[in-house]
Amino acid sequence: MKIKQDTRFLIIGLGLIGGSYAMGLSKAGYSVFAIDQEQEAIDYALEKQMIVKGACTDDEGTVIALIKQADCILFGLYPSAILPWISRYQQYIKSGALLSDVSGVKAAIVPSIQAALRNDLEFIGAHPMAGKEVSSNRFSDPSIFKIANFIITPTEKNSSAAIAFMKEFAHLLGFHHTAILSLQEHDRMIGFLSQLTHIIAVALMNTSDNTHLAEYTGDSFRDLTRIAKINEQLWSELFFLNKPVLLAEIDAFSKALASLRKALAEDDEEKLKELMRLSTKRRKVFDQKQEEHN
Amino acid sequence: MKIKQDTRFLIIGLGLIGGSYAMGLSKAGYSVFAIDQEQEAIDYALEKQMIVKGACTDDEGTVIALIKQADCILFGLYPSAILPWISRYQQYIKSGALLSDVSGVKAAIVPSIQAALRNDLEFIGAHPMAGKEVSSNRFSDPSIFKIANFIITPTEKNSSAAIAFMKEFAHLLGFHHTAILSLQEHDRMIGFLSQLTHIIAVALMNTSDNTHLAEYTGDSFRDLTRIAKINEQLWSELFFLNKPVLLAEIDAFSKALASLRKALAEDDEEKLKELMRLSTKRRKVFDQKQEEHN
Known part of the structure; x- marks a missing residue:
């Protein structure tokens, strides 16, 4: 039409x-x-x-x-x-x-x-x-x-x-x-892809006052924290309006982070590598789908 | 010379x-x-x-x-x-x-x-x-x-x-x-700016199998996970060789993440906004120092 x-x-x-x-x-x-x-x-x-x-x-x-x-x-x-x-x-x-x-x-x-x-x-x-x-x-x-x-x-x-x-x-x-x-599919997708990433970026900036390190920043830090400059009025509204989904995503992420920490703390090299291989494998799927899509 | x-x-x-x-x-x-x-x-x-x-x-x-x-x-x-x-x-x-x-x-x-x-x-x-x-x-x-x-x-x-x-x-x-x-200054800087960011990117990819969401990814997710495709041999070596620093950084980040989660869970809008303002303020310092530097 x-x-x-x-x-x-x-x-x-x-x-x-x-x-x-x-x-x-x-x-x-x-x-x-x-x-x-x-x-x-x-x-x-x-x-x-x-x-x-x-x-x-x-x-x-x-x-x-x-x-x-x-x-x-x-x-x-x-x-x-x-x-x-x-x-x-x-x-x-x-x-x-x-x-x-x-x-x-x-x-x-x-x-x-x-x-x-x-x-x-x-x-x-x-x-x-x-x-x-x-x-x-x-x-x-x-x-x-x-x-x-x-x-x-x-x-x-x-x-x-x-x-x-x-x-x-x-x-x-x-x-x-x-x-x-659907409304629910949208909110789950956005809870993971957008809201969780913003929460992570804010948490990373809030980790400690590392502003004196600015001169050493490379791409990875800049990329991860680009979205840490955030409109707190809009985003607090978005976060609260999707609260159950976002809390579940934060918890799932925290669990994944805790697995990495545990492997490191316990000198479990095989486990640490396995977790990195999983990450690499999944991220490659994103690249492929992205390419097919474009 | x-x-x-x-x-x-x-x-x-x-x-x-x-x-x-x-x-x-x-x-x-x-x-x-x-x-x-x-x-x-x-x-x-x-x-x-x-x-x-x-x-x-x-x-x-x-x-x-x-x-x-x-x-x-x-x-x-x-x-x-x-x-x-x-x-x-x-x-x-x-x-x-x-x-x-x-x-x-x-x-x-x-x-x-x-x-x-x-x-x-x-x-x-x-x-x-x-x-x-x-x-x-x-x-x-x-x-x-x-x-x-x-x-x-x-x-x-x-x-x-x-x-x-x-x-x-x-x-x-x-x-x-x-x-x-100094050796220690270098390792602290790299522990925060590089190693912690790689750990976070890997944890985010490992959070759940969300590869079906690839078609919806925007810049923020792509930027955060670009480094999640990782050489597990090299990076496990780098992580283990800086273990005490990296564990401390992961813990500090987890604490910052927990503060955000708590504010969200408890409907503490003022606290959530305060945490976002801190993030924004710090990230702006990075932008400024970056500009001065370039």
Whole structure:
């Protein structure tokens, strides 16, 4: 399917992802509107022709007018901010509109959003696995999607039309790969691949004050800790919203670490080598799958 | 000082680092000789004009002839292989020759090598902090030194002439930065920056069989586990030779990880954010020092 050219997109929250969505959609010829808490973000988006029109949250009249005419509303907000927004503004949304998000957690938010939503509206979860080490729409750049996965997390409440729309949306924005996962599959995947890695990077930086060693750092340390510069507001929210999964992942990792420590402490060279061979073998599978995939 | 142009270098072990040394020194106009266990490695080095002459370990006569005429002997061997080599061959080394190594651990090997060495010879520890994910001299490339640190680890047994020689050697090969550390300082630095990071990467791959998630991996997971493909022979040796330091680092890291887990488990949002702010602050210092340094 093609997304109709007269579809009006409304982006709530012009951060890095919201801004990059706006830029990509505008370049593809769609009319994009936006609401943000900061007038500056709106002004910048207008100046760069990322949007046709925008409103600051304060400007209630314009906000409502923009909501009323939107066919597709995309939340670039923190996960916990979506439900309150819907409670407050859904009365103004056009019947039949499609809503989606960019949140990095799903099971904790999608069912409650879908339950709260009017019956003539549809919300479908999505997670563009893209980002930069910086936020703000000043760094907007749809090319970040070129190497990224777009995960769609439909529930039994979603229509096949909505799934097809989101697939086409991902295609339009140039995502490298699109996948469909259940809410739980998504959260387990992200708990391991993303959340656990961020916890590890933070723990490594917190191990001791080794900042005096900065001049000696090689690639491995830099790579492991690149994500240790972390937005604590967003990530504490993501961690708490996926708490049982993340706790289980931390425990499984701690167990793997304890096995290595034990082999080292007990001079069990064979065991230590066996554990490294397992790691090497698994990591090679990742390389292979990555290559097949690209 | 300048290293005299007629200095004859002998490289023992033509792996990635030994081969890159050979290539860099030959390009700088020095006469480089080599001994390796594999005839193939010698043949390749001759073909690529990395060395003037080489000998396979089997060829005792040529090996001894090469040792006798060397002014500077560089060990590209595994750390534990150096002392046995010296015991066997030092009788043939020219009086006044300088010996050095490339080992990633120091306190466990340098004092015993220096103690075993003839009084008219000098051994000075060095660690070129460079590498690739591959071994073998087929990947030799002195440009890997351009972004790398060269650490010299002199003891009270070393002369200022030897330290000056190694500094000039690092300069000649194009190392980015040269530093002088004690054996213990080196091992603590490497225990944290390199060994702990490799242990963490291996533990992360061993956490569970998540190879089916390969298609969803983003940069953070790929970066953290790049070093999880690991040469278990070399690294188990490096880990055991720095065991007390590494065990202490693993324990400090585990404690930092446990703090994060506790904050998450107990819904202590303020504590979790505080730990992330500490991580961010420290990581920014690394970025700054890195920038100043470059």
